[in-house]
Amino acid sequence: MFVWSVVLTILLAIVAPLRPFLIQYALDHYVFENDSQGLVFMTIVLFILLILQTIIQYFHTYLTNVLGQSTIRDLRIHVFNHITKLKLRFFDRTPIGQLITRTVSDLETIADIFSEGLIVIVGDILQVFAIIGVMLYVDWKLTLIVLAPMPLLMLATYVFKEAIKSAFQDVRSQVSNLNTFLQEHITGMSIIKYFARENQEMHKFKKINAKHRDANIRSNWYYSIFFPVVEVISSLSIGLLVWYGSKSIIENDLSPGVIVSFIMYINLLYRPIRELADKFNTLQMGMVGAERVFTLLDSKEEEVNTGDYSPEIFTGSISFEHVWFAYTEEKWVLKDVSFKVKPGETLAIVGATGAGKSSIINILNRFYSIGKGSIKIDDRDIRDYSLPYLRSKIATVIQDVFLFTDTIENNITLGNPNILKADVVAAAKEAGAHEFIERLPGGYDYNVMERGSTLSAGQAQLISFIRALIYNPKILVLDEATSSVDTETELLIQSTLQRLVKGRTSIVIAHRLSTIQNADKIIVLDLGEIQEIGSHQELLQLNGFYKRLFDLQFNSAGIKKSTVS
Structure with missing residues (x-):
């Protein structure tokens, strides 16, 4: 398509100066010499030329637009694929709205490079040279006189180009800010309403929107000066x-x-010189967009799949050996953490908020790299494992459930064609969720809408629980998995868990100590360090951190410790 676009561009440049040349010939040889027959012939030739130029222009416009859209289709897939491979650390500091801008609107400006920019600019330049060449051939003296104001136009074009480039960079920056603000505030609309912040946030939006307006007005102001200057010249x-x-x-x-x-x-x-400036600015905006997109693509924060170890037998034993971890350099979240979990054992991790509980889950899944020490599964360093293989053996249920705008079945299977409907129903029955799913309109085909907004917190948590179990993992991780559900649903999950954790290595993070008393081993974390480790009864007898947490929870709930224990 690119080659044919270039060929058609060259043809348009050749055809453009032919009509004035033929009209000149018709006037001098037929009109002023009263040759009506020759004039009719020339009229037919001009009509055929016009039809030919129209056909060439049609295919040129069509091909360049298809080329642009095909390019951004492939590039957008490449960008999205790259984003899915980035480390979680990248998303911790990059606004989602900014990534949406890169993937959508910035890529649209790249399409304009092909449909209205690069090839069109080349065509306009060729057309200018072709026209000047024919003019010189007809009368070189008259041509030089006519082109005398051209240096003024070149100067005006250069000044305009530099000014509009800065304006376009500001426009793209403001678009990114606008998208980021909208994404965050629409997602967090419930918080805005809970705290009656509608008016205050509207004032913030007005300021951001005004900056976006001013950036566009500034670019339009340069156009309003440049085009009249071209007309004067x-x-x-x-x-x-x-x-x-x-x-x-x-x-x-x-x-x-x-x-x-x-x-x-x-x-x-x-006309092409005037459009050259306009198209050059389209090219400028495309280049600004391309620079932002390629900066994202050039980011060196992709997850590195260094290992290729994919054993047929995977038992699920876990070993942390003197592990140190920090999200930012030297600000250690985990400090010299060591523990072992045998295959089929259940490990519970408790501690205050910020103690480092969820960080253990993140580094076990290799979402982040540890600073010191080693993590082993089946006596093999997790960095030796193939990353897809490792994560296929670990299923995680988190507190903040995320469901896609799709059916319940697809939210459970995540589109995996190897998982049958019968497997989904069987897993739902095992988790005690089949009855409530069947009561929904459409059953397993019910669309849960964005982030599962049409379901209760407990129902959404049950679906995420089924989603983890359907893959039959060897290691099951529950990160506050029952904190968002009601007591009845929690009891349902707990009874199901007792059956499902058998034969699986399980790690349970919980604030409610009542949910982890049957764990084989409990770790108490405080400020990233292991303070105590043992079973429920052993930790109570130590009369330390765990005992104080236990007393605090059950005394505040009005429950006698002796009854619970």
């Missing part, structure tokens, strides 16, 4: 043509046909 060329041409006609040095053709040449010449 074009009129100046026509004025010089009339002055010199009239004198030459009187002195019989020029024919009237040459003057008429040169007026057409000037219009043809200044």
Whole structure:
């Protein structure tokens, strides 16, 4: 498509100066010599030429637009694929709205490079040279006089180019800010309403929107100056043509046909030059967008799948050996953490908020790299494992459930064609969720809408629970998995868990100590360090951190410790 676009661009450049040349010939040889037959012939030739130019222009416009859309289709897939492979650390500091801008609107400006930018610019330049070449051939003296104002146009174009580039960069920056603000505030609309912040947030939006408006007005202001300047310079060329041409006609040095053709040449010449500046700015905006997209693609934060170990037998034993971890350098979240979990055992992790509980889950899944020490599964460093293989053996249920705008079945299977409907129903029955799913309109085909907004927190949590179990993992991780559900649903999950954790290595993070008393081993974390480790009864007898947490929870709930224990 690119090659054919270039070929058609060259053809358009060749065809453009032919009409004025033929009209000049018709005037000088047929009109002024009263040759009506020759005039009819030339009219037919001009009509055929016009039809030919229209056909070429149609295919040129169609091909360049298809080329642009095909390019951004492939590039958008490449960008999205790259984003899915980035480390979670990248998303911790990059606004989602900014990534949406890169993937959508910035890529649209790249499409314009092909449909309205690069190829069109090349075509306009070729057309300018073709027109000037024909003008020189017809009358080189008249051509030089007509082109005398051209340096002024080149200067105006250069100044305009530099000014509009800065304006377009500001426009793209403001678009990104606008998208980021909208994404965050629409997603967090419930918080805005809970705290009655509608008016305050509207004032913030007005300021951001005003900056976006001002950036666009500034770019339009440059256009409003540049185009009249081009028209004045074009009129100046026509004025010089009339002055010199009239004198030459009187002195019989020029024919009237040459003057008429040169007026057409000037219009043809200044139109692509005027559009060159416009198209060059399209190219500038595309280049600004491309720079932002390629900066994202060039980011060196992709997850590195260094290992290729994919054993047939995977038992699920876990070993942390003197592990140190920090999200930012030297600000350690985990400090010298060591523990072991045998295959089929259940490990519970408790501690205050910020103690480092969820960080253990993140580094076990290799979402983040540890600073010191080693993590082993089945006595093999997790960095040796193939990343897709490792994560296929670990299923995680988190507190903040995310469901896609799709059916319940697809939210459970995540579109995996190898998981049958019967498997989904069986897993739902095992988790005690089949009855509530069947009561929904459409059952398993019920669309849960964005983030599962049409379901209760407990129902959404049950679906995420089924989603984890359907893959039959060897390691099951529950990160506050029952904190968002009611007591009845929690009891349902707990009874299901007792059956499902058998044969699986399980790690349970919980604030409610009542949910982890049957764990084989409990770790108490505080400020990233292991303070205590043992079973429920062993930790109570230590009369330390765990005992204080236990007393605090059950005393505040009005429950006698002896009854619970």
